[in-house]
Amino acid sequence: MTGADALVGVVGASGAVGAPAVRFLRTLGHARLRLGGRRPEPLRALARESGAREETVRVDVHDDSSLADFCRGCDLVLNCAGPSYALVDRVALAALAAGADYVDVTGDEPVRAALTGHPLTQGRTAVVSAGLLPGLSALLPRRSAARHGLARLRAHTGGLERCTEAAAGDLLLSLPGAADQDAVFGTPLAAWRGGRVVPRALRAADAVRAPHFPAPGFVQPFLTEEVRRLAADLALGEAEWFNVHLGERSRTLLSSLAGRPVADLAGAAAALRRAADLDLAGREPFYLLVLETVDTRGRERTLVLRTTDGYRTTGHVGAWTVHEVLEGRIPHGVHHAADVLDPERSVTALFADPGTGTLREYEGAFAGSAHEEGAL
Numbered sequence: 524m525t526g527a528d529a530l531v532g533v534v535g536a537s538g539a540v541g542a543p544a545v546r547f548l549r550t551l552g553h554a555r556l557r558l559g560g561r562r563p564e565p566l567r568a569l570a571r572e573s574g575a576r577e578e579t580v581r582v583d584v585h586d587d588s589s590l591a592d593f594c595r596g597c598d599l600v601l602n603c604a605g606p607s608y609a610l611v612d613r614v615a616l617a618a619l620a621a622g623a624d625y626v627d628v629t630g631d632e633p634v635r636a637a638l639t640g641h642p643l644t645q646g647r648t649a650v651v652s653a654g655l656l657p658g659l660s661a662l663l664p665r666r667s668a669a670r671h672g673l674a675r676l677r678a679h680t681g682g683l684e685r686c687t688e689a690a691a692g693d694l695l696l697s698l699p700g701a702a703d704q705d706a707v708f709g710t711p712l713a714a715w716r717g718g719r720v721v722p723r724a725l726r727a728a729d730a731v732r733a734p735h736f737p738a739p740g741f742v743q744p745f746l747t748e749e750v751r752r753l754a755a756d757l758a759l760g761e762a763e764w765f766n767v768h769l770g771e772r773s774r775t776l777l778s779s780l781a782g783r784p785v786a787d788l789a790g791a792a793a794a795l796r797r798a799a800d801l802d803l804a805g806r807e808p809f810y811l812l813v814l815e816t817v818d819t820r821g822r823e824r825t826l827v828l829r830t831t832d833g834y835r836t837t838g839h840v841g842a843w844t845v846h847e848v849l850e851g852r853i854p855h856g857v858h859h860a861a862d863v864l865d866p867e868r869s870v871t872a873l874f875a876d877p878g879t880g881t882l883r884e885y886e887g888a889f890a891g892s893a894h895e896e897g898a899l
Contacts, residue, residue, distance in 0.1 A: 543834065545842075553842075562581075629653045691796050702833065
């Protein structure tokens with residue numbers, strides 16, 4: 524079953540990402556929804572918004588039978604729960620075992636690798652990295668490449684917003700030396716140059732003002748696996764990626780953890796969430812993705828995505844990916860969202876809704892690395 528008649532199950536439906544995904548699915552015309560989460564009342568409140576008879580089901584993502592019961596009968600399952608490093612392919616395998624297609628707002632390379640070649644994927648579609656980052660973070664450069672050609676890319680991303688439990692854990696794993704699995708998600712301090720990853724090419728720095736950001740922050744180089752794939756696929760001459768942390772308390776915590784293993788990931792994640800809440804108190808939240816590009820003719824452009832809620836933007840991308848799968852525009856197999864979504868069509872549709880954020884393009888110089896060589 525495809526299109527608006529399909530039953531879409533949303534795991535983590537009442538969360539920071541799930542609730543916006545549900546609302547955007549409704550906007551896209553998908554009324555048959557099964558809302559899943561840990562707490563029944565927020566699910567029922569979300570269902571009441573539409574006036575439709577949406578199912579609400581309590582689901583425990585760490586319980587196999589609970590996941591199987593939730594996925595049974597769904598045509599597609601959208602996973603908005605996390606953290607991705609803990610769940611990996613648990614929700615995906617339950618969905619595929621129930622005969623459903625699958626979309627994950629995170630997942631990225633660990634889930635793609637786990638699912639590729641798995642017998643349950645035969646004749647099914649599974650799409651990971653269908654969020655803001657990863658997701659739009661590669662889709663926007665692909666759109667630039669399709670429009671103008673792309674030779675060099677430098678990105679700064681971050682802002683000032685709440686930090687969910689799922690986001691905190693994944694963010695901590697991007698710090699230099701945080702865990703043995705760093706290379707699964709990306710390479711701290713690395714850059715892409717001349718067709719290869721150059722380790723320890725950059726260094727983290729505090730009190731640096733990144734392009735288009737309103738204040739100085741802790742700027743952390745982290746060449747994500749997504750950017751590495753993008754750079755290799757588009758044969759980029761250079762690619763650099765920086766995470767920008769503006770909140771004073773968050774900056775202090777992250778600076779103290781960088782360069783050494785995080786022994787207590789759960790405790791550090793809780794501390795990061797508290798720090799982010801304190802940094803945000805009395806201030807307006809925002810999130811920026813700034814892409815500085817050089818096209819194949821040497822022309823420089825800057826693309827700036829601004830949103831007041833990065834989690835909402837992620838939910839919209841996940842919902843749009845569900846829509847494209849159900850409309851038959853994504854082939855069977857296991858994919859990263861940015862590799863199979865049509866960049867122009869997707870970006871146009873997403874930013875037609877102001878809730879996704881704003882997207883502006885400027886003529887502007889690519890000034891080379893703003894950060895000194897070396898390592899923290």
